[in-house]
Amino acid sequence: MSSPGASPPVLACTGLGRTLPADPPVTLVRDVDLAIQPGKFTAIVGPSGCGKSSLLYLLGLIDRPTAGQLLLDGRDLTPLSGDERAAIRLEHFGFVFQFHFLLPEFNALENVALPIRRLGRLHGAAVEARARELLGEVGLAGKELKSPDKLSGGERQRVAIARALANDPRLILGDEPTGNLDSVNSARVVDLFVALAHQQGRAVVCVTHDMGIAERADVRVEMLDGRVVAVKAQ
Numbered sequence: 462m463s464s465p466g467a468s469p470p471v472l473a474c475t476g477l478g479r480t481l482p483a484d485p486p487v488t489l490v491r492d493v494d495l496a497i498q499p500g501k502f503t504a505i506v507g508p509s510g511c512g513k514s515s516l517l518y519l520l521g522l523i524d525r526p527t528a529g530q531l532l533l534d535g536r537d538l539t540p541l542s543g544d545e546r547a548a549i550r551l552e553h554f555g556f557v558f559q560f561h562f563l564l565p566e567f568n569a570l571e572n573v574a575l576p577i578r579r580l581g582r583l584h585g586a587a588v589e590a591r592a593r594e595l596l597g598e599v600g601l602a603g604k605e606l607k608s609p610d611k612l613s614g615g616e617r618q619r620v621a622i623a624r625a626l627a628n629d630p631r632l633i634l635g636d637e638p639t640g641n642l643d644s645v646n647s648a649r650v651v652d653l654f655v656a657l658a659h660q661q662g663r664a665v666v667c668v669t670h671d672m673g674i675a676e677r678a679d680v681r682v683e684m685l686d687g688r689v690v691a692v693k694a695q
Contacts, residue, residue, distance in 0.1 A: 470496035476529035489515035504675040507684035555625030559640040570605040595623040615646025635667035
């Protein structure tokens with residue numbers, strides 16, 4: 462599933478599918494083979510309703526497949542329990558959605574610190590120091606104590622990216638992360654994703670309808686009717 466000389470995939474799937482029970486059954490994703498490489502920015506594109514987000518949620522262990530295998534470093538994740546899947550998500554994945562989902566009662570610093578405290582690798586003052594460092598990395602130094610309603614849409618999304626990085630994840634998964642942003646803030650967010658892949662070696666996977674964003678990706682995954690119809694290196 463990887464070309465000669467390429468890095469081993471951090472995440473890979475074979476025959477991955479998800480069908481919802483109904484009359485008749487509804488298939489969201491069917492027979493997907495895909496390898497996600499570290500250090501690459503991968504864009505998943507296709508028309509509305511083609512299964513882009515459904516595939517992303519399978520890759521991120523948010524939804525459970527009804528067919529196929531999903532492997533992290535060669536380990537099959539499909540048979541894991543819900544608690545085991547949640548632990549892997551917390552340790553290895555960072556998520557950025559179209560809506561930032563920041564907690565309004567907490568300031569930017571506290572929003573970023575929450576997953577750090579939950580994982581428990583850092584304690585005390587080290588938690589706040591790490592949260593401040595991450596906000597600085599996304600260009601929000603000096604705005605740590607602002608509540609979400611005092612930040613612009615682009616700033617709120619950058620707080621969400623800092624939060625996604627809180628536990629030093631190997632994979633960043635974005636579902637239309639620029640969908641509510643203007644062109645300037647959208648470009649800033651994409652710049653961050655490119656840097657996370659190319660400079661930090663993370664695997665970054667984003668669902669997007671914006672072909673301008675897709676053109677900046679290293680790999681473009683094209684979907685139609687629940688299937689991957691093309692994978693193009695750019």
